[in-house]
Every structure is written in C-alpha cells, then in structure tokens.
Amino acid sequence: MNGVFAINKPTGITSAQFLAKIQHIFTSSSVFSKDLAQLRGAKVEQLQREGQKASRRKLRKVMKVKMGHGGTLDPLATGVLVIGVGKGTKKLQNYLSGSVKVYETEALFGGATTTGDVEGELISRAGTIHLKKEDIDSIPEKFIGHIKQTPPIFAALKMNGKPLYEYAREGLPLPKPIETRDVQIYDLKIADDTLSTDHKYEFIKNVDCDGENLEEKLATNPTLNDSKVYFSKEYCDKNGVSEDYDVGKPQPLTDDEKNPQFKAPMLHFTTRVSSGTYIRSLISDIGRALNSNAYMVKLIRAEQAEWVLGKNVFNIEDFEERDEAVWGAVLSQVFQQGGENINDIASLFLQTEARLKEEQNHEGATCGSQEGDIIDAEQQPEEKISANSESKDEASHDELNTKKRPLES
Template sequence: MSIYRYTRGTMNGILAIEKPSGLSSSKFLDKLQSVFSNSVVFEKDLQAAKELKLSQLKSDTKWTEQRIANKVKNLKLKMGHGGTLDPLASGVMIVGLGSGTKKLQYYLTGCNKTYKTKALLGISTTTGDSEGEIITKNPVDHVTKEMVLNTAEKFVGDIKQTPPIFSALKMNGKPLYDYAREGIPLPKAIKPREVKVFGIDVHEEDSLSTDHEFVKLESQLDENGVPKEHQLANNPTLNDSPLYFSREYSEKSGTEEETKVIPKAFAEGEQLPEKLPMIHLTCDVSSGTYIRSLISDYGRALETSAYMVELIRSRQSAWELNKNVFKMEDFTDRDPRVWGPVLEKVFQDGDKVILEDLFKEYTEKVKSEDEAKEIEESTPSDETKDVTVSESELPKKRSIEDVE
C-alpha cells in the first residue's frame, strides 16, 4: 500500500517554479500543464474536471456528442501564472492550479520582486535586451566604477518609468509589441508609470568587467554589407522616452525628477571595443517595473547606452529560488510518490516550506515503503512455506531382521 493516497479535489493552489532562459512563459506553462495532466498525481482531479465539463456541455450547448467527447477528452488542468518572464529571462514564475488561479491577482499587481541582471554598456537596442536590433552605439571609455556605484541611488525610491514598446501592454486593444513588429505608428505616446525601486545593489567585484561570456551584439547587414535600419523607425524607442530620477533623489539633490543627460558621441575614428564593459545589479522593485527600461535609463544616466544580456527573477513575494521554488525536473525526473505529497504540502502551507527538506523526507518514506514491500514479497506465507523435517524425526527404516 502506498504511503500517499491522492484524493479528488485536493490538488489546488499556488506553487512557484523556475522558468529557464530561452523559453517563453506561455510555452513553459504549456509544458508544465502537459506534465501535470498526464501524471497519476492529478488523475482524479482531471477526471472530476472532465465529468464537470461533460455535464456543462450536455446542458448548455447544442454540440454533437462527438464534439463534446473530443472536448472532454482533450481537457487539461486549469492553470494560470502570476506574471510573465521574457524568453531571455529565467527564474521564479508563480503558477496557480485549479481554484488557485483565483489567487493570482496579488502576484500580478501587488507584490515585490527581486531581479539579478547583467547588462553591457555602449549599445542600445529596440527591445532593451540582446534579442533586439541595434539603435545606437556610444563611447564607454569615460565610465568609471565610481560612476556606476553612484548612479544606483538616482533610481532608488518612487520613480516614473516608460515601459518598452516590446511589451504585452495594450493600446486600443492591441499589444504594443504588435505595433513594433508591424511597423505601425502608435496612436499615442506610451504613458510613463509610477513604480517603486526599493534598492539597487551594484556588484562591485565585476563592475565594468570585460572578462565575461557575453558577445557584443552586431548590426544586421543587407546584401551589400550595409547595416539595416532597425524596425522601430516609425515608433519611439527607449532612448526617446523621458529620463526620470527618483523623487527621493531629486529632493535630496535639489534637481528635477525629469532630467536630460546626453550620451557621449564618438570622435572621428573611434569605435566600441570588442568586449563591452558589463554592469551587474540586483534590484528590489515593485510590480510593474520593467528591468529593461531600468537598464536603458541606467546606461543613459552614465552618458552612454546599455542593453540587458541576463535577467534572473530570484524572488517574487516570499517565493525564492533555492528555497521554495520547484524546477521542472522535480516533476519529470522524481517519483510521483515523492513530488505528489511535496506539492500538496506546498498547496497547504504556501511559501513557508523548504523544498529540500520536504523532498528528503518523502524520498526516505518512499524508500522505506519499497524496502518493506520487498521484504514482504520475499517472505513466504504460512500456506506456502516449505516444511523441512530433520533426519531424527523421520521413522526409522526397519530391516528384515527386525521383522523376523
């Protein structure tokens, strides 16, 4: 008998899972949904959902029986997320399952997040990261470590920020990134939003380092070897948005929140080095903060430009990497008898759990269960035991002389 019995309706709630870089949030969520929908852990929950859907379709639609059967057959677990991550980004993704999807609004709008990010100085791009096209190139030789360190405080506090056009925000019902990709001019300017930056830590040990793995972005060339015009020719870039410093810094320094810092230009014959200097930041921010925009503004504040090359969401609310955040491998590589009860414990206790401890506990329980089962199967029952009798207990063989 298993140490854990799944009961119908128990597997609903909130979990956090680590999204890898290189995969969109929607595709990652589809993969998780498929893993859960095909697992014995959710077998009864999925069956209950199918029975409910079958009842609803039979009473509320005029569909044919075959169409209803196909709809029910292809049904997957109800799932949603508490905030997307760009394909380039990795880290904490909050997932709601079943009735847990009703609790996602807080994670979408009301919680704080921590990001670890790396950026290269000297280039700005259409997207604000390494997946975009080059817009500008600016000198970097004037930037000192002291400048990088001192710039952080300019963005800490209540601050206005313009979201990038490559974002899912909608204008007149159309996502901004569609305007950008189709080359259609925006009907109006992107409105700056109020966000809060609680803190920016500059990793001084590799500040302005060129000893890193990131390759400098190169312009796309046409058939004649001439750099192509970037796709935002008809729309504003992050460089066109106002540059704001925080209210707290402006009050302290006696300057205006909206400022003008003109990036330096190359002298004749100057060009960027092959390895661009890197800045490495850890940022604690409110919901709604775009790190790509923050990086772009940081570069402009240094009188140059910058684009993001790495982004890790290490914390969202109280969910933290290496503490209470699952990896996909926990569900694909571990025994369901282990991750099933661990996941239910997370649904019950939320972000208070320590996953490493839970996995250790249930792995030991499953191991003990398997050992007990193995012993039970190898021990003969009373009905099947071989009866062995010692030689002294056998009747003695009588000789002819004894008979006579």
C-alpha cells in the same frame, strides 16, 4: 489537487510555452488523474441535466489540468515563475498586481537595442570610456524610491491600434507620448564586477532594415531621442531637481570603441522592485543617466513574493526525472503548507523519497512474512493436522489472501 507553486523557468522558452509543457506532464500523470476524472464526471452530469450531449468540445476544459501563471518572464529570462493549479489560479491576481520581485541582471554599456535586450536589434551606439567607479556608485541613490518608467518603444504595446515598434521602424513620431507607469525600486545593489570587460558577452552586431542600416534609420527618430530619464522622487526632493532631470547626450564613440574587437564594459546589479517594473527600461535609464547606453544580456528572477530560488522553487527536472509518487507528494505538501512554510525543497524531496522507500520495504516485508506462514502450514504432516485445525487453517489462508489483494491492486 489545487494550489500555487513556483518553478524555475529556463532560458530560451516563453512563459506560455513552459506552462504548456508543465500542463502536459501534469495531465499525463497519475497524480491528477482522479481529479480530472471527477471534473469530467461532474461536467457530464451537468450537461445531461441541461439536456446536452457531452461532446469532446464541451469537455475540452476538463481534459487538461487547469493552470495559469502569475507574471510573464521574457524568453531570455530565467527564474521564478509562479503557477496556479485548479482553484489555485484564482490566487494568481495577488502575484500579478502586488508582489515584490528580486532580479539579478547583467547588461552591456555602449548600445541600445529595439527590445532593450540582446534579442533585439542595435539602434544606437554610445561611448563608454568616460565611465568611472564613482559614476556607478551614484546610481543606487538616483533610482531607489518611487520612480516613473517609460515602457520600451518596442514593447508589445499599441497606440491608436498600431504597435509602437511600427512607428519607430517607419521613423515616425508617436501620435502622443507613451504613458509612464509609477513603480518602486526598493533596493539596488551594484556588483563589484561592474565595468569589467572580463566577461563572455560579445557586443551585438548591427543589422539592415528594408535595405537601410537600422541604427542610421532610427538616428533622427524623435520618439527615441526625446524620451526622458526619470530619477526617483526621493532623490529629486533631496537634491532639488526635476524628476525628469536632463541627463545630457550620450558620449560619442572613440576610435577604440569603433573597433569590432572592442569589449564593452558590463553592468551587473541585483534589485528588489514592485510589480510592473521593466528591468530593461531600468537598465536603459541607468545607461543614459551615465551619458551612454545599455542593453540587457542576462536576467534572473530570484524571488517573487514568498517564492525564492534555492529555497522553495521546483525545477522542471523534478517533474521529468523523479517518480510521480515522489513529486506528487512534495507538490501536495507545498499546496497544503504554502511557499512561506517551505524552507528547503531539496530536503523535502529527500525526506519524501526515503519515506516512500521505507513504506514500500515495510509492505514487502509484511507480504513476505505472511506468505512464509502459509507455506509452513502447508508443509506440516497431514497426520498432525486435525479436521478442525485444517478447517481453521483454510479460513486463515483465505483471510490472508484477502488481506493481500489491496497490496497487489
């Protein structure tokens, strides 16, 4: 089978690790055994034609189901992970370069971290007491549209062969500015619980780096302090301001905010964005635009292109807990019809389970009926069975046994 499907990636695992887990399930299943056998057979024939020995090393690529994904999710993140299988991997480039994605995210105001999320280390604190609802309401207009983003300094990027985070940790300026990327924010909806402190998240703690407080070590780093916040081109054109508008310095901490028990206000929004958009950078820019900081604590990719959570996206439990015949049939339908034509995958599973059960019951009833006929014939008194009819019944008995074999195999 070949095609594209989507699955809900859980938190706490990398996209590559999760893909390997699914690949193991598929490779070990009977669903893909015929495809793999054909691929291995074709590879062996090719090697033999070339006068080569079919070693395990040369057959390695056809020992597992070929798979790839159409856009990485951070370990912290959950949600839609698009996966290509077999020839379907050739379609993944469409998802990597041009697909629209929808994210729901939660963040905390008042801090910046090395990675832009809760899995990093705290590098600066800022005040939050000054934040008001009218400030939050101004955010969508400033960021919706065509916008420039600066990837996080601690992203997995290099400059002159050296990771960006090493410059930052050493307190060194970058040899040149980080190149911005052009992205598009199609929509941004702020949730009603934004600025609420009634949440489960504790503020991230500070750590030491090489015997120094990391926040103090990076406080004077020019790369971190001189990075710009960009508003959308549409907002800037409308209001006659520069795209890299000077948002000013973050507000200092109050005594209340320095208290370890202080509960930071939350930022919660849903956004529809183009490929290549850093949600962590968007969160950071929103925090700085409000003269504070912000870092991500939760991220859900709710949609990618035609794949939508709760509509046409699998869960890992579908492959781990359901019968292979069931998930294999559903996966085949998704491959054939495409995600845009699957409106309720949960109902599709129920329908498939009911259909397969009905087919099994029908086969069982047919087998039972045939066996009953044979027993009745055998129980007839011998004197009532002529030589001709006996011969005919034996032929019928052999025919019935022949018909039964495929059901038993």
